[in-house]
Amino acid sequence: AEPSPAAGPTVLFVGRHEERKGLRVLLQASERLPADVRIWVGGDGDETLSLKRDFAGNDRIEWLGRISGEEKRARLAGASVFCAPSLGGESFGIVLLEAMSAGIPIVASDITGYSLVARAGSDALLTEPGNPDALAGALSAVLAGGHGVHDRVERGRQRANEFSMETLADVYTEMYERVLATG
Template sequence: MKILFVSPFDFTNPGGVNEHILHLDAQFRRLGHETRILTPRALGEDESDDGHFIKLGTAVPIPANGSTARITLSPFVSGKVKELLQREQFDIIHLHEPLAPALPLLVLLHSQTVNVGTFHAARSYHLAYLYAKPFLGYFFNKLHGRIAVSPAALDFVSRYFPAHYELIPNGIDVTRFHPNVPPIATYDRPTILFVGRYNESRKGLKYLIEAMALVRREFPTCQLVVVGPGDPERYRRLIERVNVAEHVHFVGPVSADERPRYYTACDVFCAPATGRESFGIVLLEAMACGRPVVASDIRGYRFVVRHGVEGLLVERKNPEALALALVHLLADPALRQRLGQAGRARAEQFAWPVIAQQTLEYYERVRARVAPRLVRAAQRWTAGLPAFLRGPFDGEQS
């Protein structure tokens, strides 16, 4: 098959959606499919097409879901999108966050082939989905197949756009994340690991720092290693107030090759997120490395970690509950080993070859269902668009 992946997000900044696309892309190419990726260009980059990546529209930072999304808002690449689709004649267009501006919407506007959308996000509300639903409904109805990466993501999107969604989760590279990866260091004291963009309050690092003061009562030499981008000064006062300055170490961002080595160096991985997490890739990374997990009991995490099987789930925003679970694991090496082994087995169910095969099978089911009526449906949909939508987007703007 000839497949186009569409991301609303600039690929020069790391993110779960773009990693998902890259892994599917690599798996599909390995299986002999022809793939391309359409994405916005970063500020300062030129529009380009290297035969694999196509970069159209300039990405700008937009606050979203407690983070920052770098997307293009311009409709003026519409003509170039239309030309691309007419020239390439893709069998499948797979759009990730398909209702995000502006590239996914422009692709849906012009697509005359099978469109599949994957919804990744989970949050408490979405003002754009709420107030722009009549407008976005036109684009949603051009999706022939719909995927959600977790029950949390499914619940969120179906609240605004009820439909059938196939549940196909995120994946993990179980060859890169593995218990036998050499650790980054051999620590001589109990070590808890946090991985994530810790400046985002939804990641919950402050609750873990507060919990460290309680963990120290049972394990006076324990340490917390914090990996990921952020500003440690944001937590300096808290660290001093709870007296754990000698026990919290900020590493900063690390390379993709180094990240597994931090997991294998720790005794317990902790993810104290407060919510708005649809899945929890870092949980899978830790589990694939054979490490037990302590995580907040939120919907997105509950799908990945089963309480008492691969890890311990605790009440969110509760430092006491976090500390109790961490002490429990640090005090019981046999339990850590059992949970870690179960975590590795669980992670293998999410291996990228498995996820890629599920996705390809879904493509085939969708194609078989919609192919006979695809052209007629596309013509009816375009004819039904309001004039203000048909007019501006039919030209060859640049």
């Protein structure tokens, strides 16, 4: 079924289920969120079975498995907030740019790879990696509409546009033209 924004507050995670992606931290944080909050978990990986076993009693989690690009876009459109709780090892936050382009609020870990894309307090809420309490607090604030969510979403869209292929092509073209003009 296609996700519906009317289904209630929903947190979306999409990624490999491996320790460095921080999914366990999100699932721990989910137990501290209001009872009506749903967690959509896209992807799979080495930790999928142990996570499903460890959080079997948490009926707010919907395990989506691997999802297509089309379903990811639909889930981004239907979710209330996108969460990227990685513990480290991210070279660049492409997934954050996708969420920014979709116009969804973002809560992510304050790690180097993500801070290259998302500016803390400006277009994303960045939290201490590996801290379920901090993550739950940030998610709760965003779901409650706090921390200037609407302004942050708009700045996120603008930030994503800065990384669009068209914009980057214009930047490179301008740079090449300057180099050619100066010989």
